[in-house]
Amino acid sequence: MRIISGSHKGKIIKINKFFTARPTTDFAKENLFNIISNFENFDFEKSKVLDLFAGSGSISYEFASRNCKNITSVELKLRHFLLIKKNIKDFNFKSINLMRKNFFSFCNNCKEDFDLIFADPPYDFESVEKVPGLIFEKKILRENGTFILEHSSKINFSKNKFFIQKRKYGYINFSFFQNKKP
Numbered sequence: 001m002r003i004i005s006g007s008h009k010g011k012i013i014k015i016n017k018f019f020t021a022r023p024t025t026d027f028a029k030e031n032l033f034n035i036i037s038n039f040e041n042f043d044f045e046k047s048k049v050l051d052l053f054a055g056s057g058s059i060s061y062e063f064a065s066r067n068c069k070n071i072t073s074v075e076l077k078l079r080h081f082l083l084i085k086k087n088i089k090d091f092n093f094k095s096i097n098l099m100r101k102n103f104f105s106f107c108n109n110c111k112e113d114f115d116l117i118f119a120d121p122p123y124d125f126e127s128v129e130k131v132p133g134l135i136f137e138k139k140i141l142r143e144n145g146t147f148i149l150e151h152s153s154k155i156n157f158s159k160n161k162f163f164i165q166k167r168k169y170g171y172i173n174f175s176f177f178q179n180k181k182p
Contacts, residue, residue, distance in 0.1 A: 001058060004030045006065030008091055013058055018079045021055035024120060024150060028169035032148070033062055035167065035176075036116070039146065044068045048112070050140070052103055052119040057084035057096075059118050064093040071096045072114070074106050107134045113142045120150040132160055132177055147177040 001013040001023055015023075024032070036042060044066040051060045054075040063071050073096050075081045081100045088096050099106065103121070117135060121128050128151055135147050149157070151173050157163050162177040 003065050008065040023056045028172040047115040050114040050117040053121045060096050064095050069095050073098045107138050110140045115145045117147045123152040141179045145179050149175045
């Protein structure tokens with residue numbers, strides 16, 4: 001696992017034997033960031049990003065490597081949290097604010113809003129269908145902002161009123177939602 005592009009391109013993302021998450025593959029991540037790079041009106045340096053269920057921190061590192069100045073990375077598992085914390089220090093990323101929180105408590109208590117939100121819950125996360133609803137209900141995605149959810153192929157979000165598209169890369173599925181201006 002490595003950082004795909006930006007100032008830290010090619011750097012290896014260290015994980016340890018205690019790491020139990022399913023990281024987004026480099027292939028899927030590269031395609032995802034190609035899509036994000038082509039978003040109309042998206043500027044890495046000016047955007048405020050939220051990475052939920054951060055796991056290895058890989059998505060946060062990609063944003064930081066592309067000079068995103070305001071990244072909030074949320075991870076509940078202590079071992080993963082400590083691994084992300086170490087990698088942030090090793091990469092000298094100053095723009096990542098790491099928080100150890102549960103997804104539901106974070107969203108329910110969040111007083112901020114974001115231009116882009118990425119969430120990669122475990123594929124066996126029983127409440128995955130509730131994730132988009134809570135994001136939009138709590139208004140943590142800015143107007144015209146994009147929410148990207150990584151999930152298994154067993155789930156279909158196409159009937160969600162904020163859904164705009166789905167992309168599939170091997171076993172990895174990304175559903176895209178947008179907080180469209182009325």
